[in-house]
Amino acid sequence: MMTMRKRTLKWLTFSLLLIFLTSFVLNYSSTGVPTAWFSKHMALGLSDNLRKLIKSQPCACTRCISQGKVSYWFDQRFNKTMQPLLTAHNALMEKDTYQWWLRLQRERKPNNLSDTIRELFRVVPGNVDPMLDKRLVGCRRCAVVGNSGNLKDSSYGPEIDSHDFVVRMNRAPTVGFEADVGSKTTHHLMYPESFRELGENVSMVLVPFKTTDLQWVISATTTGTITHTYVPVPPKIKVKQEKILIYHPAFIKYVFDNWLQGHGRYPSTGILSVIFSIHVCDEVDLYGFGADSKGNWHHYWENNPSAGAFRKTGVHDADFEYNVTTTLAAASKIRIFKGR
Template sequence: MPRDRRLLWTFPAAVCCARLKLRQCTLFLLFLLLLLPALLLLLWPLWTARPPCTLASCSCDTCVTDQGLYAWFDQRFNATVQPLLTSANANIPTDILLWWLRLQLKDPVPSPAHERLFQQAPKYRPDSRTNCRCHTCAVVGNSGNLVGSSYGQLIDSHRFVFRMNKAVTEGHEADVGRKTTHHLMYPESARSLEPGVRPVLVPFKPRDLQWMQPGTRARRDLRADWDKALVIHPGFMKYVHDAWSQGHGRYPSTGLLALVLALHLCDQVSHSAPAPPGPPGHHLPQEGAGLAPLD
């Protein structure tokens, strides 16, 4: 022990010994020798312990951003990719813009008009992702595998519930739940939404971005909280196509985009449509880091 620390501890004892008799001083020193180790053993766990949420990427039992649980997931998931259009990423890189335009055009030519579409589109304001949170999300597909499942209450217990296209819950609440927080759609699959539900546009072509601008027919004919609208970033669509669907098809399905979007926005994700056996395509394995079937 350094000399200055020894002095720090021995000075009170020396003062005590100067004032007390030798026997009393000896008993006092023995008391200190016995008490200090006991106090150290008692307080050391409290001193070194940290909240569980600081030891992992979130406070859930398993987290989407946990590494090393599944190699296939780690190879595909890139937490740095921003899934939604924001003020910071509205200037689309040329290579991504070309890929996105080629979804519908054979030989596209990027123009300032395309750039303006993204500049005028609704923007997402990202929140600060902290370790001490556990945002659970459910992604509910439109297949019939939930009929008779009685999963409605379980689905509604999640903080966020993602649905897509023309999904309806009325009359099927016991199986699919009644709660929706995010609804992914594009013009051909759009429907009116309940108040409080965020419309999430999946733009497959430039006209889709024009479709949801103020004063358009969509705003007149469809009921939705358009002021809460979000837009999937074309770079995110390319990332899902390249990393998750492994380039199968021309573009990823709305269902796969919804699932990967939830993985990027949430800490733990449940999904209602397990992947059937067969060659890889739009579907994913049932298990993954922070990813689990509802049952």
């Protein structure tokens, strides 16, 4: 408590000093430089520095994911400079990253990426904060809700809904399952082949595994000409354009290299959701990950004995991904709620 008071006092003192200096600079005109120039450029510069300072404030949560020197294993993998979302300002990819990304779903004749991105940001926001204003909210508590059958009869719904961000993925429904999985969703990760319509205020986070996925977003919000990738996909979607975010391909490779260390062919939406969340949240709680208490790998909305078949395809290394989440929990970086 005393430490927090000292930080608050230090912050107030700094703020008052900053206000005084800004006022002094803006009113000082003996240099011969017009005051208007100072107003526009100096104030903007001070504003940018203040914003950076605010973003670097210590985490206000009880448990803070980004805190270093808690787990050597975590510190070796976590790179806080990595930005989860693609924007018009960070879209340039290194050659090896781009070539790796093109191989994920073996796209034979990809369209020019620069042209595609330019067209993409004509229809969806290209100026979003790639960290989703992480440091401007004090303490951001996030729930990442997987699709495991272990959520059945868990009664986790109200607890999930109490989080600031609720992240879901792929075709996961909430209607009819609210008591166990909650009703709130702020961000829903999906790719074209796993698309489902979302609530009006939900942000769709597209995970692109190929250039066609980016073209599909353009088409699905405008002309509706793309109806098939390697399977049929919705030609049109009802998601508001300003609610569409793009998962950065370079961040997918970061997850693959740093966290999965090359296991599987590429990461699943589940582990992409987890690592996305530890970068934009201060506390992360996982629900609906892993098998149920009987060892079954099925979705909470269906009873499908073959739902765990993906574990044998080699596309995703489900066991290694699950070990990553349990190690994060063991390092006190996240919490896992295992349900039934």
